[in-house]
Structure formats: C-alpha cells, structure tokens
Amino acid sequence: MCVHNSMISDEKTILCDKKANGKVQPWREKKTANVNYFELLQILKFKKAERVSQCGEILEFDVTQEGRMKLAKTWFCKSPLCPMCNWRKTMKRSVQTTKIVEEVIRQKPRARWLFLTLSVKNVFDGDQLDKSLKEMAIGFNRLMKYKKVAKNMIGFMRSTEITVNEKDGSYNQHMHVLLCVESTYFKNDDNYLSQEDWTKLWQKAMKLDYTPVVHIEAVKNKKRNKKSEYTAIQAAVQETAKYSVKDSDYLTGNVVNDLEVVKDLEKGLFRKRMIAYGGLLKQVHKELNLDDIEDGDLVRVDEDSDTEEKAYSIVAQWNWNLKNYYI
Structure with a gap:
C-alpha cells in the first residue's frame, strides 16, 4: 500500500513511486537485479563492476502539491546489460x-x-x-x-x-x-x-x-x-x-x-x-x-507533464543491507 508515495515500516520510509495511473514503479526490483548483475561482473573481474554497483544508488524526486513524484536526479551506469538502465531505455x-x-x-x-x-x-x-x-x-x-x-x-x-x-x-x-x-x-x-x-x-x-x-x-x-x-x-x-x-x-x-x-x-x-x-x-x-x-538522458524518459509545480524534493537511497530504497 502506498501512502503519499511512501510506505512506513519500522520507522523507516520505504520509497514507493506511484504514478498517476496507479502503477508503482519497480525501483526495488530493478536495483535488486542490478546488484545481482554487479556481483556477476565482480566475480568475472570486469573493471566496470564498481561503476555498475553505483547505478541508481541515490534517487532524487520532485514532488508536486498533489503528491505526484518525478525523478529529477540520479546517475545511471548505461552498461548494456544493466537491468536498471535497460528498463529506463525501454x-x-x-x-x-x-x-x-x-x-x-x-x-x-x-x-x-x-x-x-x-x-x-x-x-x-x-x-x-x-x-x-x-x-x-x-x-x-x-x-x-x-x-x-x-x-x-x-x-x-x-x-x-x-x-x-x-x-x-x-x-x-x-x-x-x-x-x-x-x-x-x-x-x-x-x-x-x-x-x-x-x-x-x-x-x-x-x-x-x-x-x-x-x-x-x-x-x-x-x-x-x-x-x-x-x-x-x-x-x-x-x-x-x-x-x-x-x-x-x-x-x-x-x-x-x-x-x-x-x-x-x-x-x-x-x-x-x-x-x-x-x-x-x-x-x-x-x-x-x-x-x-x-x-x-535516462532520467526524464516518460510522458509525465512538466507543467505541475514542484512543492518539494525527496531523496531515496539504496540500503545494501535491507535491500530497498529508503527516504
């Protein structure tokens, strides 16, 4: 359940990026797959492994008065097999x-x-x-x-x-x-x-x-x-x-x-x-x-309107131990 685009659990705020159509963006799933991909690259001793691990690690969103969220800043590795980047590219x-x-x-x-x-x-x-x-x-x-x-x-x-x-x-x-x-x-x-x-x-x-x-x-x-x-x-x-x-x-x-x-x-x-x-x-x-x-640019990829005025910003960071994004 999403409440104001976030979910409260154990006094931590779990990121929940819910779009106007009701669809929840799969940030956690894509970052989890990205981590699995990074671990394989690390075993194979690819130099870019560390770079891949940092993909989408910190997400900054603009939030409107209505509570709608739009990704404003992050860093994507753009590795050809990165699940996070390929989701955005698609x-x-x-x-x-x-x-x-x-x-x-x-x-x-x-x-x-x-x-x-x-x-x-x-x-x-x-x-x-x-x-x-x-x-x-x-x-x-x-x-x-x-x-x-x-x-x-x-x-x-x-x-x-x-x-x-x-x-x-x-x-x-x-x-x-x-x-x-x-x-x-x-x-x-x-x-x-x-x-x-x-x-x-x-x-x-x-x-x-x-x-x-x-x-x-x-x-x-x-x-x-x-x-x-x-x-x-x-x-x-x-x-x-x-x-x-x-x-x-x-x-x-x-x-x-x-x-x-x-x-x-x-x-x-x-x-x-x-x-x-x-x-x-x-x-x-x-x-x-x-x-x-x-x-x-893989930050602004969707059709969401930019006409809505930003009320405030939030930052979500990937927690490697808890395997989720927390605000």
Missing part, C-alpha cells in the same frame, strides 16, 4: 518512437506500416555473437538499399534482440523492424514483396548458404478504422521498443551458467548499436530534437 524507446510515428503519420497519412522480423542461425559464444551482430548490421543496411525495398520505403525503426536458448545455451540474435512504406506498396506486383521475397533478399544481403527465418506482416487491425489501425501501430512500436536482452536470461540463479552467459553477452554487445532509425523516421527524430537512446 521506456525512452517507447516514448520517442511513439512521438516519431505520430509525426510521420501526420506527414504521411496514407502510408502503410509493416512489421518485419529478421533472423540468422544461433551462435554459441561471445566471439560468434560479436561477429554475427556486426554482420547483421551490415546486412540490414544492404537490404534497405536494394532497389525493390528502397523504391517504396519511407523510413524504418530497427531494434536488435538477443535471447538465450534454455536447452542448448545458444544465442538467438534477430531484428524487429517497423517499416513505413508508400501506399503503392500493396497496389501491384512490381511493388509488393511477399514473405518469400523478403526471405530471399535477406539471405542475399547476409550472404547466407541457408534459408533464414524471416517474417513479414502488415500492421493492421480487424476493425477498419483509423483508431484501431493506430492501436495496431502502437502495439508494433512496443514490440520494436522492448528490451534488447531480458535480464531473466542471464540472472537465472544458476551462477555458473549466468557467469558464462554474462561473459558472452558483454563481448557480443560491446559497442553495438541496438536501435536505429532510417529515412523519414530518422529525419523526424532529428526535427523533434530527441537525444540518443543508447547514450542519452
């Missing part, structure tokens, strides 16, 4: 992409939207993952430049996701791509690309000697109206904006296995751009003066 991706898509729809109301998933074979270690992710980024750029693809392309958002196969410990790296195309894409056979066409083009772009798994679908709703169509687009945005790597894949409680997975993922994700925009979506990102998702 929110930021969603908010930014929603703004971009809304503006693109305003400029191109007749445009159509597609959701494309591109995969390659699983890999089994960090070196292979590093190599595969580099090749996929190059292959994707090559795919977007093919005449058949480019002639109807308005823009895209591309995000890369990595999942861990529980059975054999392999890594599946794939891309989710939200494509915006001209309405002419569906009007004749010269413009339209079937799933088989996309598969062949991806195979060609990646120079593969096997047929990769590719899925393409139009973003649409069963109800034929603008509101339901926009809802479908929003669902595609959320799918594209989700976590690059879920912390449940490398914080399983099996320490030996988790150490191996973290070591591989750290190597594979090093200096990789996991999200990118192209065409009109990239142009709109610049026009809206949005900062970089990978390395930008």
Whole structure:
C-alpha cells in the first residue's frame, strides 16, 4: 500500500513511486537485479563492476502539491546489460518512437506500416555473437538499399534482440523492424514483396548458404478504422521498443551458467548499436530534437507533464543491507 508515495515500516520510509495511473514503479526490483548483475561482473573481474554497483544508488524526486513524484536526479551506469538502465531505455524507446510515428503519420497519412522480423542461425559464444551482430548490421543496411525495398520505403525503426536458448545455451540474435512504406506498396506486383521475397533478399544481403527465418506482416487491425489501425501501430512500436536482452536470461540463479552467459553477452554487445532509425523516421527524430537512446538522458524518459509545480524534493537511497530504497 502506498501512502503519499511512501510506505512506513519500522520507522523507516520505504520509497514507493506511484504514478498517476496507479502503477508503482519497480525501483526495488530493478536495483535488486542490478546488484545481482554487479556481483556477476565482480566475480568475472570486469573493471566496470564498481561503476555498475553505483547505478541508481541515490534517487532524487520532485514532488508536486498533489503528491505526484518525478525523478529529477540520479546517475545511471548505461552498461548494456544493466537491468536498471535497460528498463529506463525501454521506456525512452517507447516514448520517442511513439512521438516519431505520430509525426510521420501526420506527414504521411496514407502510408502503410509493416512489421518485419529478421533472423540468422544461433551462435554459441561471445566471439560468434560479436561477429554475427556486426554482420547483421551490415546486412540490414544492404537490404534497405536494394532497389525493390528502397523504391517504396519511407523510413524504418530497427531494434536488435538477443535471447538465450534454455536447452542448448545458444544465442538467438534477430531484428524487429517497423517499416513505413508508400501506399503503392500493396497496389501491384512490381511493388509488393511477399514473405518469400523478403526471405530471399535477406539471405542475399547476409550472404547466407541457408534459408533464414524471416517474417513479414502488415500492421493492421480487424476493425477498419483509423483508431484501431493506430492501436495496431502502437502495439508494433512496443514490440520494436522492448528490451534488447531480458535480464531473466542471464540472472537465472544458476551462477555458473549466468557467469558464462554474462561473459558472452558483454563481448557480443560491446559497442553495438541496438536501435536505429532510417529515412523519414530518422529525419523526424532529428526535427523533434530527441537525444540518443543508447547514450542519452535516462532520467526524464516518460510522458509525465512538466507543467505541475514542484512543492518539494525527496531523496531515496539504496540500503545494501535491507535491500530497498529508503527516504
């Protein structure tokens, strides 16, 4: 139970950041996962371990007269696997992409939207993952430049996701791509690309000697109206904006296995751009003066209004012994 955004226990005030919609922000859960990640890095003797441990350790919030809280200051480590940072990045991706898509729809109301998933074979270690992710980024750029693809392309958002196969410990790296195309894409056979066409083009772009798994679908709703169509687009945005790597894949409680997975993922994700925009979506990102998702501000990431006047500030600090934030 939240009382004025805090919970009283044993004369200590436990942080409870409750939003206007009633949702309680998972600060404790994310910091707990961050600590587990830090401990694995420490065992692996990563130099950044101490830096990761300090992520979100002290949180300063502005509080309005109505008792609503908004994060005002903290420090985030921005390590690619940090559960705390990835939670904030995912929110930021969603908010930014929603703004971009809304503006693109305003400029191109007749445009159509597609959701494309591109995969390659699983890999089994960090070196292979590093190599595969580099090749996929190059292959994707090559795919977007093919005449058949480019002639109807308005823009895209591309995000890369990595999942861990529980059975054999392999890594599946794939891309989710939200494509915006001209309405002419569906009007004749010269413009339209079937799933088989996309598969062949991806195979060609990646120079593969096997047929990769590719899925393409139009973003649409069963109800034929603008509101339901926009809802479908929003669902595609959320799918594209989700976590690059879920912390449940490398914080399983099996320490030996988790150490191996973290070591591989750290190597594979090093200096990789996991999200990118192209065409009109990239142009709109610049026009809206949005900062970089990978390395930008992770403090102000949501849609909360800044118009409410601040009444006072509170500071919450992580207690390592009690494993919670206290004000």
